[in-house]
Amino acid sequence: MSGSGRAPRFYFSLRSPYSWLAYRELLERHPDVAGAVEWRPFFEPDGTSERLLAELGGSFPYTAMSRAKHLYVLQDVRRLTAARGIAFRWPVDRDPVWEVPHLAYLRALRGGLGPQFVAAAYRARWEQGRDICDRTVIAGIGAELGLDPAELAGASDDPELRRQGALLLKDICDDGVFGVPFFVQGFNRFWGLDRLPDFVAHLRARAGGDGALPPPAAPAVGLGARAVDDGHAGGCG
Template identity: 30%
Template sequence: MSKTIQYYFAPHSPWAYLGHERLLKLATRYGAMIEPRPVDLGAVFSETGGLPLAKRPPARQAYRLQELQRWSAHTGLPLNLHPKFFPVDPVPAALLLVAAREEQGADQALALAGAVMRAVWAEEQDIADAATLARLADDTGFDGAALVAAAQGPAVRRKFEGFTKEALDAGVFGSPWYVVDGQGFWGQDRLDFVERLLQV
């Protein structure tokens, strides 16, 4: 029987970016279903003791940059350590992804999520900008302008808030976070453990 991966993430997370395509490949390899659940990482941090990047001690900030370099090299994914548009408000992109999931389902939403993450970390694009989001959606097979408009609706906002509450109820405190068979895994460096559960 195929398994389901609950995928909690924020669209501006470099770690989600580094793990996104590998997650999709794992799901394809093992016939698993992915449920993308974009969350408000700021709200998650405030509830679980996390700190936004600018408020972390210098040693932690420096180590983060080393790890990003290592994982970029390891995965072969291009990554700007200091993107032009970062920090960035992730909420418009998160709402867009929720709307995409509601409109065309998980697979199309996951494809758009990958494009949004690449836009931040490899392409120097502003994912808080409506025109940028519409173009990314167009390129992924959506009607971009219509999807951006739909993302502003109250039902999409409620769904986004619901995903964030679900994340907190599941013990999520970072992005990305994967849940398989009730077990939570924080970070793209835990995908090997996710794969072990998918093999069972």
Template identity: 30%
Template sequence: MSKQVEFFFDVGSPYSYLAFHELPKIAARRGAEIKWRPMLLGGVFQATGNHSPVTIPAKAVHLNVDLERWAKHFGVTFQMPRVFPINTLPLMRGAVAMQRSGPKQFHRYLAAVFAAMFEHPRNLGEQAELASVLEEAGFDPAQFVALINDPAVKAELKDTTEEAVRRGVFGAPAFFVGNEMFWGQDRLHFVEQALA
């Protein structure tokens, strides 16, 4: 496939969760490949001066309504976690580590983590809860800890996050078709147009 869309995401972003479900449908329709780009949203926020919408009271009130509307529109289950936001550094290092292990492992990991974040919410900021989710998905929690402490994994996540910032990313999800950036799951129709 010559057509490609880059998907910069963080599993702690509910809008990335929505895009995780919708983007593959668009890619299939347009015969495009998705290049999955795990980044650390907290690092992007720090570098750009952006903040989570939950830190802005008026936005926070509207956030659940907006997310529920989009979930219904995309036909996916959605529930906002009670503990939100969480530090996603271990989860995103995990995404990088699983991506290095191959597409099957990577997608199984993402499906499990996104489901535990936004379908049947569990507090993945707690080590014991994360270990339980990993075990249920067929991963070894002890091996996971070793993987996310691999210096190469840490460096790759840092590099991808810095690359995202250099290219103009300020939030998640962000998509690139060629050099053109689209931000937010509500711009996916523009992504599809760019791939058409």
């Protein structure tokens, strides 16, 4: 697991509505924290990524989502967005392969546009209700950002990005991440949208003085389709 000397981490998923809401709150309310943490994508592996992860000695934490929990998430997210005055649209995922958007993020990061890609992908999924596992959607985001559309849409076919994705999945295992959003600082873990204020307070207390947070020494992410329970804590932790 992460030692106390490592930069704090924010594990996010483009799939998760709770990650989307945490992302918004980080940028709107705590921009210094957003700039001080490493951003780590969390995604459910397909067969290829699962094999690569197993070769690294990891195993992704799968849990099937019950119908009752699925219905609860639908209700809960509608309640949370209404309380925040946020308009959103539920996307429809058809045979999702989550490497398509999440490895595209790594490709965008390589081009210096990682944060812009996250913003565009979240906007496409949660504001426009689009399928971000559709390569044409990812290609459109590439064109919007000035990145090569074919390279972005085909990121999951890139062996090097696949390797980086497997390393990130191994970090998920090593950091004890079991759902999103998930925040890590040293040996301290905070799970769920409602734990974001506690994570922020923890980082500020560690910073001392005026609570100002330094940016990470490295770029804001490290290298490193099935029905599953994303471990959404949402407001219930």
